[in-house]
Amino acid sequence: MKKNILLLALLAVTGLSAQQRPKLVVGIVVDQMKMEYLYRFSDDFSQNGFKRLMNDGFTFQNMHYNYMPTYTAPGHASIYTGTTPATHGIVGNEWFSRALGKEMYCTDDAGVKTVGDGTAEEGAMSPKNLQSTTITDEVRMATNFTGKVIGMSLKDRGAILPAGHFANWAFWYSKTGSFISSTFYGEKLPEWVTEFNNEKNYLKYINKGWDLYKPASVYNESLPDNNPYEGKLYGSAAPVFPYDLKSMYEKNDAGVIRATPFGNDLLAEFAKRAIEKEELGKDNVTDFLTVSFSSTDYVGHLLGPRSMELQDTYLRLDQTIADFLAYLDKTVGKGNYLLFLTADHAGAENVIYLKDRKYNVDNYPSKEVKKSLQDFSTKTFGVDLIQNYSNFNVFFNKQIIKDKKLDLDKVKDAFKKFLITQPQVKKVYTEEEVLASAGNDYALNFVAKGYDVTQNGDLVIVDKPGMIEYTPTGTSHGTIYSYDTHVPAIFYGWHIKKGESYDKKAITEIAPTIAQKIKVTFPNGTEAKVMTEVLDNKK
Secondary structure, eight states, X not given: OHHHHHHHHHHHHHHHHHTSSOSEEEEEEETTOOTHHHHHTGGGSOTTTHHHHHHHSEEETTEEOOSXXXXXXXXXXXXXXXXXXXXXXXXXXXXXXXXXXXXXXXXXXXXXXXXSSSOHHHHOBOSTTOOSOOHHHHHHHHTTTOSOEEEEESSHHHHHHHHOSSOSEEXXXXXXXOEEEETTTOSSOOHHXXXXXXXXXXXXXXXXXXXXXXXXXXXXXXXXXXXXXXXXXXXXXXXXXXXOHHHHXXXXXXXXXXXXXXXXXXXXXXXXXXXXXXTTTXXXXXXXXXXXXXXXXXXXXXXXXXXXXXXXXXXXXXXXXXXXXHHXXXXXXXXXXXXXXXXXXXXXXXXXXXXXXXXXXXXXXXXXXXXXXXXXXXHHHSSOOEEXXXXXXXXXXXXXXXXXXXXXXXXXXXXXXXXXXXXXXXEEEEHHHHHTOOSOXXXXXXXXXXXXXXXXXXXXXXEXXXXXXXXXXXXXXXXXXXXXXXXXXXXEETTXXXXXXXXXXXXXXXXXXXXXXXXXXXXXXXXXXXXXXXXXXXX
16 A cells, blocks of 8 residues: 555656656747738738747747847847847857957857868857857756757858757758758767758759749738849849749759748758657657748848748748647647747848838948948048948957057047948947946947947947948848847747737847746856746646
8 A cells, every 4th residue: 555655656746747847849030030020921821830829829029139239140149048149249140359350250160170061161160159058058957968959040050059058969051952060069960960961852942943822912911023122032133933943053052042931941841850860859858959940031131021022931931830830749749849939130121112212211331331431530540440340340450549649539539429420320339338338328228238348349330220231122130129129939838828918028038938937047147037927837
C-alpha cells in the first residue's frame, strides 16, 4: 500500500514537472513586418495562418521598438536578449567601430570558417559580437545543455543572433542555393542538412516563376501593379507580374529567391526537416527553434509597402504559416509547443508616394548626407574632418582635429548647428548629451538605448517624421517613429489563453516574459520587465 502511494506521488510530481515547460519553443520573426499588415490584408488571409494565431493566441496590438536604429541585426538581438543595443552591443547591421577604427559587420568572425557549400566570406560568422545572453542561451543552460537550440534564416544575422552563444547550430542561406553554417558550431554539416541541400529545393520555385497567388481583384489594398514607387526585381523590364525567376537565376545566382515569397517557403521546408531530423520537441526536455523569414524585407525594400508584390508575399506567407502550424500539431502535438511571432522592425511608407500626395517630405540618400557634411567641413575648417557617416552617426577624425589644434567641442557645436539647418533633420545629439540622458527627452531616449559608447559616433542625427535616408523607390527603416517601431507580437500554444492587449509594450519584454513563462533564468542584460498577460498558465 505504501509503495503504491509512493508511486502515485512520484507520478504526480513527474507529471507536474513535465508541465512546467513546453516540449518546444518556436520563435518566428518576420523581417520588416508592420503590425498594420495584419489589419490591411486581413480579409484575404485564411483562417489557419495569421488569423489562427490571433484568434486562438494572445495578441499584443501595441508592441514597439524602444531604441534606434531599427534595423535587422539590432532587432533580432533585442528580441532574444531582452535588452537594447546600448547593452547587447549590436548597434547596426554593420557599423563603424570607434574602438577598432574600422567598419565591422554584426556577425563577422575571422576566427571561424564556412561549413558547407558557401563562399569563405558567407560563412565566417558567429555570435561573438553579441555581448548579452539570449533566452535561447538560458534554455540551453537550464536544461544542462540537453535541450537543443537551432536557429535558421535566409540571412546570417537572422539565424545567428537569435540562436545565441550556445546553440547546437545556426544555418543561413548561401547564394549557391545551400544552407550553410560556420565552424563555430561544428566542423561538418549534419547529414540531413547536406541531404536537403543536395535536393536543390530552391529550383522548383525558380523554375515555376512568380505570379499572383490569387486573382488580381483581391489585391485592391495595394497600388496598381506598375507604379513609380517600385524598384525593379533583378533587372526586370518593369515591376510587374509575372516574374521570370529562371532567367533572373541564370543571370545571377540562387540568391534571387530571397526577394520572392518562395524564400520563406524554402525556409519553412528546412525548418520542418530540422524538427524531424533533430527530433525537436520529442521528449520532455525543452528545445528551442528560431525561424526568421527574410523575404518580406527584401521585397519591402525593393518594391515598397503598397506594392502588389508585397501583398502577395504576405498572402503566401499566411499559407506557409498555416502549413507550419499544422506540421507542429502533427509532430510535436497541440498544446506541447509555445510559439511567438514578432518582427525585427517595421517600415516607412515610400517617401515619394507621400510627397506626390502633398506631404512635405523627401528622400536623402546617406551618401548625399555624408557629402554635405564633408563639404561643410572643408568650407568651415579647411579640411575634411568626417571619418565616417553611417546609421545616423557622425564620426570625426580625432587625429586630424588634434593635428590641426582644433577644439573638439567647438567642432561638434559647429556641425550640430549646420545639421539643424538641413531640411530632413529634426534633432542632433552629441555624445555627451546621449550619455547624460535622463530619459525625459522622447527622441533622446531612443538614441541612448541604441548607443554603445565604444562603438557609436560623436553626433547622432534624428530625422523628421516621414523623411527617409534611402532611394526614391521601395522603402527602408531605422527611425524612432511608429511606422518603424510598431510590430506584431503574438503568443500561441502551450498555456497561452486567448486574448489581446492594447497597452503599449516594448520589444525587450518578450525574452524575459518567456523566461518567466518556462521558468528559466533571465537573459543577463535584460531589465526584466515582463508582460503579465501571458504568464497565467490557466487557459
